[in-house]
Amino acid sequence: MEMHRTSLPMGILVTLLFLFLLAPVLLVFPISFSGDQILAFPPSSWSLRWYSALASNTVMISAFSTSFVLAAIVTALSLLIAVPAAYAIVRLKTAGSEFLFNLFTAPLLLPTIVLGLAILIVFASIGLLATFHGLVIAHLVVTLPYALRVLAVSLGAANMACEEAASSLGAKPLTVFRRVTLPMMTPGIVAATALCFLVSFDEVVITLFLTGPRLTTLPVELFNHVERRADPLVASVSVLLIIVTLAVVLIVDRSMGLTKTFVEKK
Amino acid sequence: MMHQKNFAAEASQGDPDAYLRLEGVSKTYGDFEAVRSLDLAIGKGELVALLGPSGCGKTTTLRMIAGLVPTSGGRITVGETDLTAVPPHGRDMGLVFQSYALFPHMTVARNVAFGLEMRSIPRGEIDRRVKEALAMVQLDKLAERRPRELSGGQQQRVALARALVVKPSILLLDEPLSNLDAKLRDEMRTQIRDIQQQVGITTVFVTHDQVEALSMCDRIVVMRNGRVEQIGTPVDVYERPATPFVASFVGRTIRLSGTANGDGAIDIGGDVIRSAAGLAPGPAEIMVRPHRIEVDWTGQAKTKDDVNRLSGVLCRITFVGDVIQYHVGIGDAEVIAEASTTGNQQLPAAGTPVTLSWRVEDTMAFGSGQ
Amino acid sequence: MSVAATFASPSSKAPSTASLAVMLLLPIALVNAVGFIIPVLNLARMSFNEALPGGGIGEALTLANWQSLVSDGFYLGLVVNSIGVSLLITLITLVLSYPIALYLHRSSGRWRTFLTVLVISPLLTSAVVRTYGWIAILSDQGPVVQTIAALGFTPPRLMFNLTGVIVGLSEILMPYMILALLAGFGRLDPRVEEAARTLGATPFRTFARVILPLTLPGIALGCLLCFVLSISSFITPKLMGGGRVFLLATEIYDQAIVTLNWPLAATLSMLVLIIFGAALGAYSRVLRAID
Numbered sequence: 061m062e063m064h065r066t067s068l069p070m071g072i073l074v075t076l077l078f079l080f081l082l083a084p085v086l087l088v089f090p091i092s093f094s095g096d097q098i099l100a101f102p103p104s105s106w107s108l109r110w111y112s113a114l115a116s117n118t119v120m121i122s123a124f125s126t127s128f129v130l131a132a133i134v135t136a137l138s139l140l141i142a143v144p145a146a147y148a149i150v151r152l153k154t155a156g157s158e159f160l161f162n163l164f165t166a167p168l169l170l171p172t173i174v175l176g177l178a179i180l181i182v183f184a185s186i187g188l189l190a191t192f193h194g195l196v197i198a199h200l201v202v203t204l205p206y207a208l209r210v211l212a213v214s215l216g217a218a219n220m221a222c223e224e225a226a227s228s229l230g231a232k233p234l235t236v237f238r239r240v241t242l243p244m245m246t247p248g249i250v251a252a253t254a255l256c257f258l259v260s261f262d263e264v265v266i267t268l269f270l271t272g273p274r275l276t277t278l279p280v281e282l283f284n285h286v287e288r289r290a291d292p293l294v295a296s297v298s299v300l301l302i303i304v305t306l307a308v309v310l311i312v313d314r315s316m317g318l319t320k321t322f323v324e325k326k
Numbered sequence: 327m328m329h330q331k332n333f334a335a336e337a338s339q340g341d342p343d344a345y346l347r348l349e350g351v352s353k354t355y356g357d358f359e360a361v362r363s364l365d366l367a368i369g370k371g372e373l374v375a376l377l378g379p380s381g382c383g384k385t386t387t388l389r390m391i392a393g394l395v396p397t398s399g400g401r402i403t404v405g406e407t408d409l410t411a412v413p414p415h416g417r418d419m420g421l422v423f424q425s426y427a428l429f430p431h432m433t434v435a436r437n438v439a440f441g442l443e444m445r446s447i448p449r450g451e452i453d454r455r456v457k458e459a460l461a462m463v464q465l466d467k468l469a470e471r472r473p474r475e476l477s478g479g480q481q482q483r484v485a486l487a488r489a490l491v492v493k494p495s496i497l498l499l500d501e502p503l504s505n506l507d508a509k510l511r512d513e514m515r516t517q518i519r520d521i522q523q524q525v526g527i528t529t530v531f532v533t534h535d536q537v538e539a540l541s542m543c544d545r546i547v548v549m550r551n552g553r554v555e556q557i558g559t560p561v562d563v564y565e566r567p568a569t570p571f572v573a574s575f576v577g578r579t580i581r582l583s584g585t586a587n588g589d590g591a592i593d594i595g596g597d598v599i600r601s602a603a604g605l606a607p608g609p610a611e612i613m614v615r616p617h618r619i620e621v622d623w624t625g626q627a628k629t630k631d632d633v634n635r636l637s638g639v640l641c642r643i644t645f646v647g648d649v650i651q652y653h654v655g656i657g658d659a660e661v662i663a664e665a666s667t668t669g670n671q672q673l674p675a676a677g678t679p680v681t682l683s684w685r686v687e688d689t690m691a692f693g694s695g696q
Numbered sequence: 697m698s699v700a701a702t703f704a705s706p707s708s709k710a711p712s713t714a715s716l717a718v719m720l721l722l723p724i725a726l727v728n729a730v731g732f733i734i735p736v737l738n739l740a741r742m743s744f745n746e747a748l749p750g751g752g753i754g755e756a757l758t759l760a761n762w763q764s765l766v767s768d769g770f771y772l773g774l775v776v777n778s779i780g781v782s783l784l785i786t787l788i789t790l791v792l793s794y795p796i797a798l799y800l801h802r803s804s805g806r807w808r809t810f811l812t813v814l815v816i817s818p819l820l821t822s823a824v825v826r827t828y829g830w831i832a833i834l835s836d837q838g839p840v841v842q843t844i845a846a847l848g849f850t851p852p853r854l855m856f857n858l859t860g861v862i863v864g865l866s867e868i869l870m871p872y873m874i875l876a877l878l879a880g881f882g883r884l885d886p887r888v889e890e891a892a893r894t895l896g897a898t899p900f901r902t903f904a905r906v907i908l909p910l911t912l913p914g915i916a917l918g919c920l921l922c923f924v925l926s927i928s929s930f931i932t933p934k935l936m937g938g939g940r941v942f943l944l945a946t947e948i949y950d951q952a953i954v955t956l957n958w959p960l961a962a963t964l965s966m967l968v969l970i971i972f973g974a975a976l977g978a979y980s981r982v983l984r985a986i987d
Binding site for chain 2: 236
Binding site for chain 3: 070073074077078080081082083084085086087088091098099100101102140141142144145147148149152154157160163164166167170171172173174175177178179180181182197198200201204208258262264265268269279282283286287290294295298301302305309
């Protein structure tokens, strides 16, 4: 019904452009069921061979678990670090808080290739290269700006008078934070959790600089594999990646839906 | 100026029963003085309005009483206790915000219970007192709703119940009615006043609406630019404004400039206006409430001693339903006089010469110093 | 009054706001310092260090790296090439994105939400996966080449050259461009268009004289974003260029990881940042010219 403003040629053009935009992602699904030895589309036969190949590929499996654990730890740390920071910047508003906000979100403005190289050089000199905690710190550099931005917005949108009301009702500062501020930030916390997890789980460029033969993440291993040999195994791994992403988005949608009912209607 | 001094002095020392006291309280933000050395004494059970335009310092004063804004100077005491340095959670005050500030993630009952929980009161007593408080504001049926599911008026009553359930020493209301529509506002005005008297709680009420202040409060503190202009009962403030600002802010006035001749009379374009105020010779201003003015176009109005008269020309008549407004040109100025409509009136045409008259005691006169 | 009295004493020694803020900001400041400020400053300094054979780094400060950028024709070509390719990709992305953004701007309700999700969903998919998708489409066994061959033409080579990189990157940057355009379309009221049409303008003239000028701020923002992202993008050129496409970002990686010439990699990184700054400057000049 919203189509009435659009002429037919415009409609066809937009449809084609959407197809172009979505083609590479959509194509991954059929290719993952290819029965061919090499990458071809359309495949000459269909099978699950690339899924069983993935199941027996220990490098990919361990890279997946590394990525998953890394993303989980990075997400938890991002929240632990960014929630207090957002509170200090939005609520305490001490001198220079705007400058600090810009400084702490600045890593987002830097191209990842430059940031990756910069971190590589420093980490090499302090022995953090190809270590798990090195990866955690590097990922925090990119997840924290997202977390801080999202949390600052959600805290800014929460009515500060509620916190003042709580304190005038006798709640001490920590109780006010725990019982009023934090619950009011819930939508922002959920969004920040999802964003941090996805950013960390998908991070390639910076991670490429910092991983080694013994420690690698799924996106990096995928990159290395495509560089060597773009066979349909990559498609099955991609499907796995997309499923994880989809799961995170769905979980967020669910809990956001929950918080929405929480805040708005029954 | 002299009036103002007197009122302030009377307020800070004259009342031995004062319960809430502000002594020389001030607030500065950098160079900006939001509140300048404010003295105020409020008796137990009194409902006092802080009235003034936005930026006059009334909300800052309320927030200093609540402890949400630290004072830059002065003392705040309740009874014998000095609260100046006590944080908000230790002040035992009930606060109702303009935005109500209900906790969005809690039910109505949990909102009201919050303050009791903070005081570690046993569960059973909390439940009982929450029920009582909600019954007082007639919301017992909505206890399990979320704030977002309530109308503005209902939210307002929850906020009131939440503030009162802890039996605070002082109730602070920050523009509590400004987010309601006109009809609901009238209703809530009466309800708040009734509950306040029923509980007998000392209350400070911040508002920019003179009708609210006049109709609800025992006394009114008129503020402007961080200073007190006048403290007095609603009748005082309306009938005997201390400054031209109070006269024009509380109630409507017409305003005319003239020259005081030193013997109690003011010359306005040749007409002599008398007033009770003894003004020094020099430029002066008079103010009159529009509905206290009578308009006569028959030329038969009798001259009396206690009545001021001013002649002008009718410019325009506006019919506003309940009243008729006469726009009358006096020299270069135009003033509006008001009369109730009576049904079958013969109205004069524009351009008709008219005489305005009002009682001398209704004349508010101010010298140029004010 | 009892409540006031009991509460008053313990909290009188509350920490000041400033010291509380320092405590709350310390962790993020640490990460920011260790993972951002120190590395970036160090990178800037390293562009003035001498590169020794075998990956060593000389202590002395030198302008040699910067001089080699100017004197060595390879690097000059690299810079010109990178900027040219990025500009071309930006232009293609703009042309491909504009109709989608305009359509989205005019749609409403659930349909609009659905389409917006479609636009954003590629953003949530790894660049490696999307690049792999393009390899599948453009490779010799892919649908495009096969179709052209089936029609009896000699198929062109679409992969492992600049064509593949340009096609892949254009698609990958489309969501950014669409979102930037949408953000800038706020000024475009459909009634303005209708007004132009009722005043007798043809659809083409309505577009050229009304729609295009009103959407210029969005176009400028989208182009800045795409140019900056394209000149620093690494995954797609690396995987689709097949070692035959030389751009700034891939060269930084090769110098850092393969050749182990960190000072040169650092110098090239600084160059990217300088180009960023220039792009930003050009953007604000364009924006001022529009207003």
